[in-house]
Each structure stands twice: as structure tokens, then as C-alpha cells.
Amino acid sequence: MAGEDIDDVDKAILYALQEDARNMSSGDIAKRTGTSDSTVRKRIQRLESDGVVKGYSASVDYGKSGYPLRMLLYCTASIPKRGELVPEILEMDGVVAVQELVTGEQNLLVTAVGETDSDITSIAQELLDMGLTVADEVLVRTHETTPFGKFDAERHAENDS
Amino acid sequence: MAGEDIDDVDKAILYALQEDARNMSSGDIAKRTGTSDSTVRKRIQRLESDGVVKGYSASVDYGKSGYPLRMLLYCTASIPKRGELVPEILEMDGVVAVQELVTGEQNLLVTAVGETDSDITSIAQELLDMGLTVADEVLVRTHETTPFGKFDAERHAENDS
DNA sequence: TGTGAAATAGAGCCTGA
DNA sequence: TCAGGCTCTATTTCACA
Numbered sequence: 058m059a060g061e062d063i064d065d066v067d068k069a070i071l072y073a074l075q076e077d078a079r080n081m082s083s084g085d086i087a088k089r090t091g092t093s094d095s096t097v098r099k100r101i102q103r104l105e106s107d108g109v110v111k112g113y114s115a116s117v118d119y120g121k122s123g124y125p126l127r128m129l130l131y132c133t134a135s136i137p138k139r140g141e142l143v144p145e146i147l148e149m150d151g152v153v154a155v156q157e158l159v160t161g162e163q164n165l166l167v168t169a170v171g172e173t174d175s176d177i178t179s180i181a182q183e184l185l186d187m188g189l190t191v192a193d194e195v196l197v198r199t200h201e202t203t204p205f206g207k208f209d210a211e212r213h214a215e216n217d218s
Numbered sequence: 219m220a221g222e223d224i225d226d227v228d229k230a231i232l233y234a235l236q237e238d239a240r241n242m243s244s245g246d247i248a249k250r251t252g253t254s255d256s257t258v259r260k261r262i263q264r265l266e267s268d269g270v271v272k273g274y275s276a277s278v279d280y281g282k283s284g285y286p287l288r289m290l291l292y293c294t295a296s297i298p299k300r301g302e303l304v305p306e307i308l309e310m311d312g313v314v315a316v317q318e319l320v321t322g323e324q325n326l327l328v329t330a331v332g333e334t335d336s337d338i339t340s341i342a343q344e345l346l347d348m349g350l351t352v353a354d355e356v357l358v359r360t361h362e363t364t365p366f367g368k369f370d371a372e373r374h375a376e377n378d379s
Numbered sequence: 380t381g382t383g384a385a386a387t388a389g390a391g392c393c394t395g396a
Numbered sequence: 397t398c399a400g401g402c403t404c405t406a407t408t409t410c411a412c413a
Contacts, residue, residue, distance in 0.1 A: 074240075078240045095403095096401065112276070150373060157361075205280065206311040243407080
């Protein structure tokens with residue numbers, strides 16, 4: 058019910074918070090949007106309580122912090138139990154992400170980070186112990202993310218009067 | 219060269235910043251680590267300049283903000299050009315992540331977000347125009363992330379005096 | 380590591396659509 | 397009635413020693 062009422066100011070806020078969630082002040086965003094800092098702060102609170110903003114996280118280079126291995130583990134779970142398993146998998150030491158995929162097979166994609174192969178195999182073993190099948194493992198060489206472009210007002214400057 | 223000198227204080231900082239990069243003050247982290255807030259702030263600056271912390275980003279629920287489609291696009295690129303293409307792909311409107319995979323085939327994994335199918339097919343077309351082959355597309359039902367457990371001092375309380 | 384100046388966030392109030 | 401903007405106070409940050 059808190060869905061589609063995302064206007065251009067909200068998008069600009071979301072984009073700014075994706076660019077730099079820690080150092081971007083409400084005043085900075087206010088300057089971009091032509092509003093006041095208190096308005097931006099209240100908008101952010103609303104976006105948070107509506108669940109549009111789920112949280113703020115530092116992006117860490119795991120390689121530089123001593124954990125050079127990043128792997129994708131493709132798992133198969135029975136359909137009814139798939140969703141219930143996700144929180145448990147997220148608690149596992151070394152798992153940084155879990156995605157439910159809409160495919161017949163290999164419907165859980167687990168991203169694991171570790172220092173050595175044994176860290177990863179340990180996670181794979183835990184997944185097996187939960188009753189999951191680990192169908193494939195792929196090593197990730199690089200991983201880059203970027204703010205969502207459709208929140209960027211600059212790039213979508215077509216329909217403003 | 220800025221690699222392995224990550225001590226327990228650094229790990230606690232990294233964990234705290236992954237938990238809540240925006241609202242976690244240096245003082246909060248100082249209380250956890252038994253140091254002072256100015257020490258924490260200087261540590262953070264060092265982690266940032268060393269590239270261990272790559273940035274801070276808001277985690278957005280794209281579904282609730284009007285973009286319910288999240289897809290994984292598995293692409294094949296010739297090995298020599300693969301790395302050079304990544305920045306260009308990240309610039310594409312709707313792409314939120316690109317990963318280089320260490321496999322013979324399907325060695326680029328692009329995560330795209332959109333409102334409708336045509337948003338995604340548009341991205342797929344752009345990838346084709348770059349000379350990439352889109353080998354497979356998978357819809358993502360849910361996507362959850364979590365802080366890296368090995369940075370959590372609580373969970374690894376074995377070798378403290 | 381600790382201190383003082385500047386900036387930022389949060390709560391309450393007021394205005395206008 | 398409610399969202400935007402203003403003001404005041406408590407925190408937080410930054411630069412300095």
C-alpha cells in the first residue's frame with residue numbers, strides 16, 4: 058500500500074543515498090531538489106518506514122580485507138521450503154547474499170565470501186546439511202555495483218516543463 | 219600493499235558500517251571497540267583511502283519504488299575485452315550490478331532492474347549491440363544481503379584474553 | 380587522545396494548499 | 397488535514413594541539 062507514490066523528489070533522494078549514504082547530508086539533497094533540509098529528512102523517514110529504503114550498508118572490498126574468495130553457490134531447494142530457508146542461510150558465517158530465483162532448478166543463489174577454499178566448502182557442507190543440493194559453484198573475479206539509473210533526474214530530463 | 223593489516227578494531231568498524239552506514243556514529247563504534255570516537259574516525263578514513271571501504275549505499279526495495287522486475291543476465295564476452303566492458307555496462311540505465319565470473323562460458327553476470335519486460339529486453343539489446351551474447355535470463359524473486367559474519371567480533375569470540 | 384568551532388539531525392510549530 | 401519550510405537544541409564531525 059505504500060507503493061507507487063514515489064515522485065521526483067523521492068527518486069532524487071534515493072539516488073543520492075545510493076551514491077553516498079554516509080556523507081550525503083539532508084542539506085546536500087535539499088540543494089539538488091530545490092527543497093529544504095527538513096523536508097528531505099521527513100521524506101527519508103517516510104521512505105524508511107514504508108520499507109522503500111531497507112537500510113544503509115558500507116560496500117567492502119573483501120579481497121583487500123583478507124578474504125579474496127567470492128563464490129556463487131547455485132542450490133536447489135524444494136519449492137515450499139525455499140523461502141523459509143533464506144533467513145537461516147543468511148545467518149551462516151561467510152554468506153553475504155541470498156537470492157531466490159524463478160527457475161525450475163537451482164532456485165537459490167547464495168553468495169559466499171571466504172579466505173580459503175575450506176571456508177567455502179564449509180558453507181557448501183552446511184547447505185547440504187540443511188537438505189539443499191549445491192548444483193554448481195562459480196568463482197567471482199570482480200563485483201561492481203552502481204546506483205539505479207532511473208532514480209537519476211539528470212538522466213531522465215525529458216518531461217519537466 | 220594495503221592488504222592484511224586488518225585488526226579486530228577494523229573488523230568491528232567494517233561490521234558496524236555494514237549494519238547501518240548512515241546512522242552509526244563514530245562514537246557508537248567506539249563504545250563497541252573500547253576506543254575513542256576520534257580513533258574510530260581516523261580508522262574509517264584509512265579504510266576508505268586504502269580502498270577497503272569502497273563506499274556507502276542505501277539498500278532500496280525496487281519493487282516498492284515501482285520497479286518490480288529484477289533479472290540476472292548471463293553474458294558471454296571474449297576474455298580480453300571482458301574487463302573493459304564492465305564500466306560501460308554499469309552506466310546502462312537499469313543495470314545495478316556487474317560481476318565477472320571465472321568460467322569458460324557465461325562469464326559476465328549482469329543484474330538489471332526495471333518496471334516492465336521491455337525495460338529488461340532493452341538492456342539485453344544494448345548488451346547485444348556491444349557484442350555480447352546473452353546466454354540466459356533468470357528472474358529474481360527475492361534478494362537479501364547481510365553483513366559479513368567474519369567481521370563480527372561477537373561471533374568469533376574465541377581468542378580474546 | 381582530548382578540546383572547541385562548525386555542521387548536521389531531530390522535534391515542534393507554523394503556514395498554505 | 398497534511399506536506400513543506402522554519403527554528404531551536406542535542407549530537408556529531410572536523411581541525412587543532
